[in-house]
Amino acid sequence: MNLQADTVMPGLWGLLREDVRCVFGRDPAARTTWEVLTTYPGVHALIAYRIAHALWMRKWRYAARLMSFLGRVFTNVDIHPGARIGRRFFIDHGAGVVVGETAEIGNDVTLYHGVTLGGTTWNPGKRHPTLGDHVVVGAGAKILGAITIGSRVRVGANSVVVKNVPSDRTVVGIPAKVVRREAPMLNPTDDLNLDHHLMPDPVGHTLNCLLDRIKTLEAQISVLRPAPEATVERKARPTIAVVAVDAIDCQAHTDSACVECACQPETPETVETR
Numbered sequence: 001m002n003l004q005a006d007t008v009m010p011g012l013w014g015l016l017r018e019d020v021r022c023v024f025g026r027d028p029a030a031r032t033t034w035e036v037l038t039t040y041p042g043v044h045a046l047i048a049y050r051i052a053h054a055l056w057m058r059k060w061r062y063a064a065r066l067m068s069f070l071g072r073v074f075t076n077v078d079i080h081p082g083a084r085i086g087r088r089f090f091i092d093h094g095a096g097v098v099v100g101e102t103a104e105i106g107n108d109v110t111l112y113h114g115v116t117l118g119g120t121t122w123n124p125g126k127r128h129p130t131l132g133d134h135v136v137v138g139a140g141a142k143i144l145g146a147i148t149i150g151s152r153v154r155v156g157a158n159s160v161v162v163k164n165v166p167s168d169r170t171v172v173g174i175p176a177k178v179v180r181r182e183a184p185m186l187n188p189t190d191d192l193n194l195d196h197h198l199m200p201d202p203v204g205h206t207l208n209c210l211l212d213r214i215k216t217l218e219a220q221i222s223v224l225r226p227a228p229e230a231t232v233e234r235k236a237r238p239t240i241a242v243v244a245v246d247a248i249d250c251q252a253h254t255d256s257a258c259v260e261c262a263c264q265p266e267t268p269e270t271v272e273t274r
Contacts, residue, residue: 012050015087019046022088026110042094045077052081100128112139120145132167
């Protein structure tokens with residue numbers, strides 16, 4: 001990717017050409033440009049948004065809202081013309097997606113069907129989420145409130161995100177929790193990692209860690225129990241040797257804890273903002 005080229009925003013037609021071209025890198029079903037232009041509702045919704053947003057920025061608010069409404073009628077995708085969307089944005093399947101007025105979306109972002117970037121307040125001002133670059137949001141996920149999702153974050157399908165997420169994280173669940181703390185692996189020719197279905201099971205992993213911890217504690221208790229006494233009369237108890245048992249590396253809220261456990265808190269760090 002040419003990062004220097006991204007610093008200069010192209011015109012309306014340049015954005016539309018990029019929006020169409022990026023489909024071929026993220027949807028193996030795409031065959032020809034004509035097919036994308038005529039049969040992809042996500043592309044149609046984005047074309048309507050680009051035009052509506054241009055009208056919105058020129059203070060032609062009713063015309064912008066009317067264009068947005070027509071795009072929603074024909075595509076079932078509701079993007080407010082006031083939202084700020086970066087380059088090479090792609091909505092796969094283009095059904096049931098909602099993007100609020102004050103939402104901000106970075107470059108090379110992919111949303112699947114049923115995604116909502118919604119608000120949690122009726123107060124004016126910033127009330128919708130901000131997404132960094134290279135974010136992938138799985139089908140049915142909801143990102144709510146004026147929160148920030150860092151770059152290269154992957155949001156699992158049907159997750160509900162209500163808190164800030166630092167960059168290079170994978171989040172799943174209701175409410176969403178961090179289950180992976182490293183950047184997704186990319187091929188040399190890829191801009192995005194679309195393997196958002198390869199999610200760990202944080203609850204199952206945590207239960208396994210707890211079971212292992214119980215076994216460790218039971219082993220320690222067993223060596224503390226005295227052996228059955230051969231005779232009733234005994235003046236003194238023998239000294240019991242305690243055998244050290246290595247504890248598993250999975251203790252909540254410690255630096256050495258297993259990073260895959262759902263019980264692990266996210267360490268405070270600065271979240272990227274656009």
